[in-house]
Amino acid sequence: MKNTSPTFSFRKRALSFKYAFQGIVGLIRAEHNAWIHTFAAVVAVTLGFLLNISVQEWIVVIILIALVLAGEAFNSAIEALADHASDTIHPLIGKAKDFAAGGVLFLATAALIVGCIIFIPKILLLFS
Ligand SMILES: Nc1ncnc2c1ncn2[C@@H]1O[C@H](COP(=O)(O)OP(=O)(O)OP(=O)(O)O)[C@@H](O)[C@H]1O
Numbered sequence: 001m002k003n004t005s006p007t008f009s010f011r012k013r014a015l016s017f018k019y020a021f022q023g024i025v026g027l028i029r030a031e032h033n034a035w036i037h038t039f040a041a042v043v044a045v046t047l048g049f050l051l052n053i054s055v056q057e058w059i060v061v062i063i064l065i066a067l068v069l070a071g072e073a074f075n076s077a078i079e080a081l082a083d084h085a086s087d088t089i090h091p092l093i094g095k096a097k098d099f100a101a102g103g104v105l106f107l108a109t110a111a112l113i114v115g116c117i118i119f120i121p122k123i124l125l126l127f128s
Contacts (some may be wrong), residue, residue, distance in 0.1 A: 027073050034072045037108065041065040044115055051122040061118065064111040071107045075100040 027034045044061050047053075053061070078100040082093045 023073065027076055031072065031076050033104070034069070034076070037068050037072050040111075040115075041069065044119075047119050051119060053118060053122070057118050060114060064107075064114055068104070068107045068111050071104040075104045 028038055044065060048058060048061055079097055082096050086093050
């Protein structure tokens, strides 16, 4: 049987990383919601260092930051595909965009609640 999978190439894998980083830079440059999520991530990491959070809390914070930013990336990818698929108004395009945006809102809300649970008691302790 003929082997149809292309041969493994380190150069091609390195290029894949380059394209992924290009995607991250493009996302943060062009998407205003990504600016807000990146800013929130910087605030969470800064608070994490200042308030000396535990290893378990760091793991939760890092996973949530990755989930929100990945959600934003997938949402932007869907938006770009939707805009390419149809440059006219169509209810299904609107539905796809709203579903994708709703997914990010789920993640961002969970991240905000967990952030409050981790950081607010530590901030209150500073003033007690
Ligand atoms: N081609 C389209 N057909 C139907 N509805 C659309 C289309 N493009 C956008 N919409 C809908 O119009 C509303 C506003 O969309 P828009 O993309 O401007 O919002 P947004 O996601 O907040 O913008 P941003 O790009 O600033 O994040 C949303 O409900 C979206 O689903």
